[in-house]
Amino acid sequence: MSGTVRVTVPASTANLGSGFDALGLALGLYDVVEVAVTDEGVTGTVTGEGAGLRVDENHLVVRALLATAKELGLDLPGVELTCVNAIPHARGLGSSAAAVVAGIAAGYALAERELDSAALRLAAGFEGHADNVAASLRGGLALAWTESTPNETGHTYHAVRFEPHPSLRPVVLIPAEHSATSLTRGLLPASVPHVDAAFAAGRCALAVHALTTWPELLLTATEDRLHQDYRARAWPNTMRLVRAMRENAVAATVSGAGPTVFAATLDGRLPAGVDTSGFLVRELAVDRDGVRTERVGTNSR
Known part of the structure; x- marks a missing residue:
């Protein structure tokens, strides 16, 4: 596996009033992440929002990327991450969801796979709910919900996309x-x-x-x-x-x-x-x- 992928992921706003953990809307504010496959290890840089954050196996984009690689059977000996962030951190605009989606989308792109329902499940598993990640994955308005598995060992996450009104x-x-x-x-x-x-x-x-x-x-x-x-x-x-x-x-x-x-x-x-x-x-x-x-x-x- 070799090559570099660039991921552009939007911010999101969630809840929209009473739609707690259910409604998310994608917004035109973006983080841009480049992921290059390397021989070994994790390196990288962050500029813009979160500038100077250390890039290693604990970085959220990397964690999401490695979880996706494991899910898809993708061998990643090492990666170099370049993040140019515009989404403010810890302000309620879905920065963590965007980071998770960026890592997952990069993994799918490196594996030459289209994003699917498993991508939503992976992303929502990091967040504990699917409203922000569904909006960042699919754009538009997301309506998300969660189902418990029969043996209560985990959750299944779902979301549907709606087209927002053009006057919004x-x-x-x-x-x-x-x-x-x-x-x-x-x-x-x-x-x-x-x-x-x-x-x-x-x-x-x-x-x-x-x-x-x-x-x-x-x-x-x-x-x-x-x-x-x-x-x-x-x-x-x-x-x-x-x-x-x-x-x-x-x-x-x-x-x-x-x-x-x-x-x-x-x-x-x-x-x-x-x-x-x-x-x-x-x-x-x-x-x-x-x-x-x-x-x-x-x-x-």
Whole structure:
């Protein structure tokens, strides 16, 4: 096995209101990773987001690549990794999911295999849920779910892709502060009131309809009672901004585990009276293609 592959993988926003661990949307912000097969060992460099991170067997892209190689029976004596990252780390924009997808897509490309359902299973196994990875793998809007195996020894991950409405113009508001998924999950209660669970189920279903067919419903569809208020003390400025924008009729949510704010707009504009100080405001396209791979020096696959 020899050669170099280049992988371009999009960011993602997850939950989109009440779609906790179920909904993900791919965004036009990308990490670019090149993987070259070498004689032995793991080396590499990281520039952009996460610049200077050590590249060895513990690097997330490498871990995902080696797990994929084992799954596909691919012999990799060594690899050199070059990462040019644009997805902010620990901000709720799917950076870890993108790293996992990059490693898996590189492994498939080196093995000259098309991505399949096993790729989703591998990726979701790293994350523990499939919403972000499904969006980064396939682009567009992902609806993900998990099934337990009959003997309860593991999970089976699934996702379907929907085409987002062409008028959707996402805006993300990224603070300097970081957030850890492990921390914010720890703030969630073990159970929620039945009325809130029923509310969340309805809003999650409505969000799929709004994001794909009837975007005028986005403000209502992105209402949440399932997780955001429980985790508000982890990122008070984020929730202040979410509430302020929603009061001004903008369908704003916490992006993933935060602290980034995601706004589902139809014109790329935010209300003039809302204070966004402390946040980097970026309008992003919806990524509709998902991860892309190419052999360096050849046409894209």
